[in-house]
Amino acid sequence: MSTAVSTDARTYVSQAAEAALSVLPLSAPGSITDVVPASAAPDLGDEATAVSARFAGAYNGTVVVVIGEETLNALLTSPVGALDPVDALRPALETAVATLGGCTLEAGVEREPAEAMAALQGAGGAVAVVDAAGETLALIGLAMTTEPAARAASTPVPAAGAPVASSTGAPRTMDLLRDVQMDVTVELGRTHMTVRDLLALTPGSVVELDRAAGSPADILVNGQLVARGEVVVVDEDYAIRVTEIVVPGAEPIS
Incomplete structure (x- = not known):
């Protein structure tokens, strides 16, 4: 089992994780201490949870954030009421993917950390480890390909300047949206x-x-x-x- 991360993957994951860390709601200030293959990601315990989302555009892939028990408990017992991890971690996912440029993020899904790491591992992903005082607080993972999403063969691209019509032949106007x-x-x-x-x-x-x-x-x-x-x-x-x-x-x- 490989424990090495390619230079390109390390660069992409490090940049994405550093950006995501600035908006990640951790229970204590943390820093990125290492970037490892998804197969070598630390175990944050039985009470940890993961949120993952797919993205497409300039790159296709998956981004994952795993938080430990302390951070999860802080979200669930916040003064404004229990915060959904999917909503609370969405800004971190968006910020990470924004470093890739030209990508659209899909809706996030809460998953078991082991399941999320297995999906990253299968796609050759890597994980940034976020530590504080020697304790791992979170993981920020990324797996991607270099090929953008292919256009559907059944969706032709109109020529420049060609009028766009609806399926009924009627012209599209703002009246439809008023x-x-x-x-x-x-x-x-x-x-x-x-x-x-x-x-x-x-x-x-x-x-x-x-x-x-x-x-x-x-x-x-x-x-x-x-x-x-x-x-x-x-x-x-x-x-x-x-x-x-x-x-x-x-x-x-x-």
Whole structure:
């Protein structure tokens, strides 16, 4: 059984894991101490859990995050209620895959760590080991191929400039989408907190955001920044007065 990781695989996994570590909700600050084949990944115990997701695009493959018992318990007993590991680890999965460029991440799935590692091993994957004070807190694994997903043979690519029509022959217009419901969120600011700080929150705690007082709030539609405005009160309800429309793609969400 090989215990070596190729230079290319080590580079990809290290970069992905370093990025994911910045948003991974660990029970204590950790650091990457090694990159090993999936077959040699440490066992985090019977109470550990794994979340994996497939990705496709510039590369095809699977990304996995395994967390130990302490981190899992912190998620399940957070002050805001039990957090679903799939949702809590999604930012780490997304951040890891973002380092590959041009990839789309599918929905995550909670799995047994041994099952997740076996899937990575079968695809020749490698795992970054996250330790703190000599204890392994998490594993961040990646397995990929260099070939992008093939186009379905039954889906022809239209020639440049050719009109796109629906299956009924009617032209596609925005009228088809006008009654679609979308989530609109107003964001005053953001911050990063460790699980330790999150668990220490009590009534009266002050959480400092990354935005100065009086700065405009962001207006997001399905997570995409579309405008900015100022918060006002209308009939004793909060509202927002739009002051700026953001050009699509001009300012990506951080």
